[in-house]
Amino acid sequence: MPLLDTNLIRQDFPILGRTVRNGKKLVYLDNAATSQKPLVVLDAERNFYLNHNAAAHRGAHLLAEEATDAFEGARAIVADFISAQSSEIIFTKSATESINVVSYGFSNHLSKGDPFYISKDNNIVVTQLEHHANLLPWQQLAKRSGATLSWLGITADAQIDISNIDSMINDKTKIVAITHQSNVSGAITQLEPIVKRAREVGAMVLLDACQSVPHMPVDVNKLNVDFLTYSGHKAVGPTGVGVLWGRSELLEKMEPMITGGSMIDHATIESATWAKAPKKFEAGVPNMAQAVGLGTALKYLTKIGMDKIQSHEEILVAKALTGLQDISGVEIIGSKSLLNRGSAISFTLEGVHPHDVGQVLDDYGIAVRTGHHCAWPLMQELKLNATTRASFYLYNTPEEVDIFLNGVREVKKFFKV
Amino acid sequence: MGLESLYQEIILDHYKRPKNKALQDKYSVEVHHNNPSCGDEITLRVQVENQIIKQLTWDGVGCSISQASSSVMSELTQGASIEKALELEVSFLELMQGKGQVEADEQELADAVAFSGVARYPARVKCALLSWMALKDALLRAGGSK
Numbered sequence: 001m002p003l004l005d006t007n008l009i010r011q012d013f014p015i016l017g018r019t020v021r022n023g024k025k026l027v028y029l030d031n032a033a034t035s036q037k038p039l040v041v042l043d044a045e046r047n048f049y050l051n052h053n054a055a056a057h058r059g060a061h062l063l064a065e066e067a068t069d070a071f072e073g074a075r076a077i078v079a080d081f082i083s084a085q086s087s088e089i090i091f092t093k094s095a096t097e098s099i100n101v102v103s104y105g106f107s108n109h110l111s112k113g114d115p116f117y118i119s120k121d122n123n124i125v126v127t128q129l130e131h132h133a134n135l136l137p138w139q140q141l142a143k144r145s146g147a148t149l150s151w152l153g154i155t156a157d158a159q160i161d162i163s164n165i166d167s168m169i170n171d172k173t174k175i176v177a178i179t180h181q182s183n184v185s186g187a188i189t190q191l192e193p194i195v196k197r198a199r200e201v202g203a204m205v206l207l208d209a210c211q212s213v214p215h216m217p218v219d220v221n222k223l224n225v226d227f228l229t230y231s232g233h234k235a236v237g238p239t240g241v242g243v244l245w246g247r248s249e250l251l252e253k254m255e256p257m258i259t260g261g262s263m264i265d266h267a268t269i270e271s272a273t274w275a276k277a278p279k280k281f282e283a284g285v286p287n288m289a290q291a292v293g294l295g296t297a298l299k300y301l302t303k304i305g306m307d308k309i310q311s312h313e314e315i316l317v318a319k320a321l322t323g324l325q326d327i328s329g330v331e332i333i334g335s336k337s338l339l340n341r342g343s344a345i346s347f348t349l350e351g352v353h354p355h356d357v358g359q360v361l362d363d364y365g366i367a368v369r370t371g372h373h374c375a376w377p378l379m380q381e382l383k384l385n386a387t388t389r390a391s392f393y394l395y396n397t398p399e400e401v402d403i404f405l406n407g408v409r410e411v412k413k414f415f416k417v
Numbered sequence: 418m419g420l421e422s423l424y425q426e427i428i429l430d431h432y433k434r435p436k437n438k439a440l441q442d443k444y445s446v447e448v449h450h451n452n453p454s455c456g457d458e459i460t461l462r463v464q465v466e467n468q469i470i471k472q473l474t475w476d477g478v479g480c481s482i483s484q485a486s487s488s489v490m491s492e493l494t495q496g497a498s499i500e501k502a503l504e505l506e507v508s509f510l511e512l513m514q515g516k517g518q519v520e521a522d523e524q525e526l527a528d529a530v531a532f533s534g535v536a537r538y539p540a541r542v543k544c545a546l547l548s549w550m551a552l553k554d555a556l557l558r559a560g561g562s563k
């Protein structure tokens with residue numbers, strides 16, 4: 001498939017036309033951290049506030065009806081985007097919150113037959129590749145419940161090592177929490193054997209899809225997992241809105257982490273019972289404008305085509321991988337080919353600390369991420385303190401890849417390495 | 418005002434050839450500080466006798482700014498009184514937090530004035546301050562007073 005028409009797409013993202021240091025054109029390659037937003041998303045939020053703002057699901061007036069329609073309409077789009085049911089979509093503030101919600105669904109105070117009952121006789125399986133957002137909530141659950149935290153390691157290619165899943169995922173495993181695509185190495189997880197093993201032993205699977213849903217077609221039915229989450233802001237949507245998808249039979253049984261307004265079936269001074277999902281998990285007046293913005297963002301991506309976005313990124317990534325390997329002293333973390341890899345490319349440059357790489361690139365208008373990318377266990381395994389990461393999206397161009405590669409060469413000149 | 422103001426020659430020199438970067442065996446206080454947002458780390462050892470820094474050495478990992486700053490700090494405070502070293506720390510902190518508006522005192526800060534340019538890059542200020550924060554911590558533990 002060919003490249004996208006970035007001339008057209010970039011007109012939708014005015015920020016990409018701004019200049020940065022020394023009047024340099026912005027080259028935004030920090031998409032794994034957050035994406036830029038097209039005008040339609042800003043307009044959708046603004047339109048909500050200008051014309052329909054009221055508390056959804058509350059009030060007997062027209063605005064409340066319209067706000068409810070807009071909010072629930074967004075839920076339908078979000079569901080459709082991953083081929084799910086609306087009732088299985090929970091709006092959270094972020095992927096971080098989503099994962100916490102699921103981790104707090106488990107407890108050792110439940111009855112033993114409950115699917116969310118966990119105790120010291122159980123284990124929780126994560127991987128060395130996880131973002132802290134998909135690690136710390138599980139560490140905490142292990143602490144609260146006495147369950148054991150165990151983890152899958154990584155291969156030489158910085159992929160999840162699945163060679164020992166049969167022993168690691170066993171009949172004591174309650175949940176396997178795993179990333180779909182690494183925000184550091186770009187590795188795309190080979191899910192099938194992991195999910196198959198989890199099914200064999202009756203463990204649930206939570207997929208951190210922060211780096212996959214914005215970049216490739218995702219269908220929850222094909223993935224066969226139990227929970228999936230991502231953040232709207234990485235998918236050209238607003239900040240402050242995340243998605244948690246869960247199987248309805250599990251959402252029905254899962255306890256809410258946050259309680260309060262509009263999530264009850266019945267309440268007295270002493271106790272309450274919960275409404276059905278998704279309401280049960282959306283206590284308080286929800287992030288309506290942000291949800292509406294996310295719905296518009298996903299419509300925007302769908303119109304362009306997720307398969308086309310994926311192919312576009314592959315062309316850019318292939319070019320960047322080849323170019324980086326031509327620069328002496330550059331070491332790419334993980335796969336050096338397109339095989340099982342997405343758009344995030346982390347690398348080191350011999351003799352220059354990543355912060356200094358990023359600083360010089362910044363001087364050329366190039367925005368990259370430097371540091372540990374909230375993945376300390378992976379960094380520890382790789383024996384690195386930091387890397388430089390470039391990550392691409394639908395609006396990036398081959399010319400920007402060239403500017404980036406040239407920037408890396410300039411870093412070498414500046415630091416005389 | 419570009420990269421050259423940030424990465425002055427003195428900084429690059431200290432980065433390539435850091436001073437006092439080998440931990441001494443004999444010390445009164447050892448502290449370990451890190452920058453959780455970027456992963457930079459420093460271990461600092463100080464030998465204090467009669468309120469005087471007899472020896473100060475360090476080891477660590479990090480970017481050129483944090484490494485050079487540690488090196489310059491170690492030179493400046495070697496042999497100084499705790500009181501004097503803490504005064505230096507205050508001056509350096511003021512310079513770093515001055516957003517580029519504070520004039521550096523060359524007399525007092527010597528090589529450390531090379532970091533003036535860092536103050537214009539808010540994201541890098543914490544790199545320059547890492548070793549100085551470690552120093553302050555170590556000296557207060559060694560009996561200095563604020």
Ligand SMILES: Cc1ncc(COP(=O)(O)O)c(C=O)c1O
Nearest residue numbers: 094095096131133183208210231
């Ligand atoms: C793989 C992965 N998981 C989780 C997160 C957390 O997302 P958020 O900070 O939006 O909650 C991120 C974002 O950096 C990520 O890259």
